[in-house]
């Protein structure tokens with residue numbers, strides 16, 4: 010496999026989005042969906058669920074009302090690509106939502122916009138108004154509203170997001186039922202990340218083949234990365250999926266990279282010895298976009314502590330493994346560091362983190378142990394001494 | 395919805411259940427017990443404590459049994475290695491943030507967390523102590539709230555919102571600071587809480603319990619200068635047995651013996667004042683109807699019952715514009731208090747200042763009610779202490795009385811005689827039934843036209859019930875009621891009450907008389923009744939109540955000989971001057987939060 014870094018330009022490419030919609034409008038719902046399925050596109054918000062399948066589920070539901078939601082909560086530490094997409098290509102996001110509406114039979118779309126991105130509101134609203142005018146010409150009944158987020162990380166979780174939109178406390182729901190059968194206001198809802206929607210639009214434009222030819226079997230196409238940390242070239246980059254971490258570090262590192270945190274606070278920390286064998290993608294380590302590089306001046310203890318403090322605060326607090334587990338992991342590494350607990354206590358905490366992964370109610374508690382386990386496994390001595 | 399059957403295997407045993415059944419329910423059908431904490435049969439699913447996790451073949455994560463519907467071909471293990479480890483860890487986590495001082499805790503022996511811990515735990519604390527400090531909120535005379543005992547299961551929040559539509563309790567903050575709180579974190583006594591105690595009934599731990607007055611009552615009993623009389627509410631006599639593991643049972647006689655053995659000077663009955671309530675409230679209704687139909691006065695109708703202090707406070711907060719619709723009658727407990735300290739004191743020649751009136755109630759709101767400033771008709775605090783059925787259970791245990799071995803005894807006289815009409819006050823629809831038995835007979839001279847006096851349409855657990863009784867061939871003095879169809883409605887649980895009130899307010903429903911009880915199923919499901927509670931238990935309590943009614947010699951309030959006597963010698967007539975001073979009250983609007 011040739012896994013050199015390959016830059017791609019699909020997301021920010023200027024396109025005639027109305028033309029894409031007009032052509033799609035002439036096709037059947039199944040044809041639109043089949044292309045998305047065929048392309049192999051998987052959700053770009055982190056969980057990587059096949060997008061075409063999600064749309065198909067929503068389409069197959071019988072309901073008087075269905076919804077499309079664009080998840081622009083972008084709360085994962087180290088991720089800032091959705092902001093850039095919404096700034097540079099907002100009309101492509103809107104068109105992606107309309108496409109999803111066509112495919113699933115939804116006439117109403119919402120953008121759940123991260124509270125900190127409220128500065129985008131005026132321009133985004135203007136774009137939406139213009140977009141509504143455009144849609145009238147197409148004779149397609151679809152309207153979009155913006156819902157301003159409430160600032161909690163957990164509200165990016167799709168069901169907590171819907172609770173929040175319904176004016177309730179942002180607490181994740183039990184699944185099943187999944188949003189495609191019972192989502193916003195109990196109606197079938199397709200919720201997609203900002204970037205996912207734009208890729209879907211590009212697939213409608215170009216057909217599935219071009220997308221499918223990029224990347225690997227499990228990770229088709231390209232992905233927008235948010236690169237930060239100890240790097241001379243921090244920023245947003247659209248890259249073909251499936252590269253090795255070594256190639257990535259060669260491109261973006263500062264020559265002294267000792268670890269990369271892939272996927273934000275909820276992601277995994279990979280140490281230098283594993284760069285070569287780590288693939289960035291669903292078959293290796295997936296990411297919603299965040300790539301944080303750390304060089305040898307960084308204390309892995311402090312990094313882990315930061316992440317755990319983040320989870321201790323950002324857990325919604327409803328379920329036991331996550332609410333108390335996050336506190337225990339944080340207090341636990343502090344106790345080991347201070348010598349209050351023996352190093353073997355880390356093993357106890359790793360068993361706890363297994364319980365958190367298996368038994369937490371939502372993705373937050375299930376993934377909070379990721380940085381913990383990967384940092385303990387790779388940098389145990391930095392935690393203890 | 396048509397029910398499809400779903401086949402699955404639990405611990406290798408096949409079972410076929412209706413579509414939509416949860417794994418927990420399916421496991422129960424096979425008699426596999428899965429521990430639960432946030433689940434409650436009366437409430438919507440939360441799925442937050444996670445102690446009920448099970449292993450599902452083919453799935454990495456462990457689904458919560460209470461929150462996961464079964465699916466075809468599922469293979470579930472309820473007690474695998476993975477499950478045990480997770481469950482143990484989860485219980486350890488709960489304990490690491492829990493102020494576990496079981497030896498001094500009111501809930502010890504009744505606590506679901508303690509039970510789970512006893513089952514799964516054998517050693518020292520595994521995790522660090524992450525408890526946080528808090529002050530116990532004892533602002534309310536009814537409820538004690540101690541966050542250090544809270545496991546955040548949100549059963550209380552679901553109770554207060556779903557069953558009661560009060561929403562006094564809500565979840566605030568997130569992460570480690572997440573907690574159950576009130577509007578702006580105000581003390582419980584300063585918010586919209588009705589003191590109904592339904593949250594207490596469903597709190598698995600001691601985070602919400604009643605304010606208990608056991609020691610004060612024992613002190614009074616042991617004080618030779620005090621003359622301590624006790625009254626027992628209708629619903630306590632079918633539930634106290636549950637405190638001794640005997641299930642819901644008619645145990646009036648044993649209850650009386652136990653109280654006598656505890657050392658109360660006289661054992662009297664709230665059922666007597668329940669009969670009195672019927673006389674007063676029935677007269678009030680007939681008077682209002684006359685004023686409306688004959689005098690053309692603008693009186694507040696429908697009239698609504700006022701025996702449930704949780705309902706009264708709800709109305710004061712939420713429907714302050716409809717306070718005139720409430721009957722001015724005090725609750726039976728608060729009719730008993732002033733009569734004990736006037737009429738009765740005189741009869742037995744006691745100084746009311748030395749009397750202590752104790753009530754045994756299925757209710758926590760009655761603690762608050764007894765503290766209301768209006769409740770001093772006798773010149774003293776009419777009712778000194780209110781104990782729940784649960785507190786009485788504790789007292790009996792503490793005194794070393796073996797409840798199941800007691801012989802049946804009878805209430806003291808006077809203020810101890812009652813009828814079948816009084817005992818059914820304990821179940822939803824009971825006040826209505828008792829009132830109809832009396833009012834119909836007063837107006838027509840005949841018994842209500844229902845077989846064996848059992849007015850079936852007002853019975854049962856439906857949230858809102860309606861019944862209409864056609865009044866025919868009336869006595870001459872009631873001619874204005876000839877041909878009138880008396881329309882009634884009954885609601886139990888404040889969510890149902892609220893629905894009914896909204897209909898009354900917007901005019902979409904027309905009634906003459908409405909019975910409301912704050913608690914689901916009426917007082918038998920009261921906030922002071924034995925824990926646990928669920929529909930099955932409440933139905934058994936209701937069945938026992940109706941059995942008690944059938945077994946009574948007299949089943950109509952107006953035929954209670956003591957009632958006749960008290961009107962002859964003391965009150966003179968229902969709604970009269972003395973009644974007004976002692977037995978009636980007024981209400982005032984309260985804030986909405």
Ligand SMILES: Cc1cc2nc3c(=O)[nH]c(=O)nc-3n(C[C@H](O)[C@H](O)[C@H](O)COP(=O)(O)O)c2cc1C
Nearest residue numbers: 052053054080083084165166167201202205372373
């Ligand atoms: C704690 C948590 C936070 C999340 N935050 C986001 C987010 O900010 N943006 C996002 O697109 N997805 C987020 N997700 C994932 C969503 O739940 C959901 O999977 C996603 O919006 C689906 O869109 P996709 O299939 O296009 O990725 C989050 C998930 C969890 C568990």
Ligand code: SF4
Nearest residue numbers: 325326328331371374
């Ligand atoms: S895992 Fe954490 S964020 Fe998710 S429901 Fe549980 S407490 Fe809330």
Ligand code: SF4
Nearest residue numbers: 495496499502505600
């Ligand atoms: S609430 Fe339960 S576990 Fe906690 S101290 Fe009381 S009895 Fe013990």
Ligand code: SF4
Nearest residue numbers: 554587588590591593
């Ligand atoms: S006592 Fe009743 S009203 Fe008060 S908080 Fe509990 S459930 Fe709500």
Ligand code: SF4
Nearest residue numbers: 544545547548550597
């Ligand atoms: S107060 Fe009781 S019922 Fe409410 S969340 Fe805490 S433990 Fe659960």
Ligand code: FES
Nearest residue numbers: 432443444446460
């Ligand atoms: S009982 Fe199932 S999650 Fe609490």
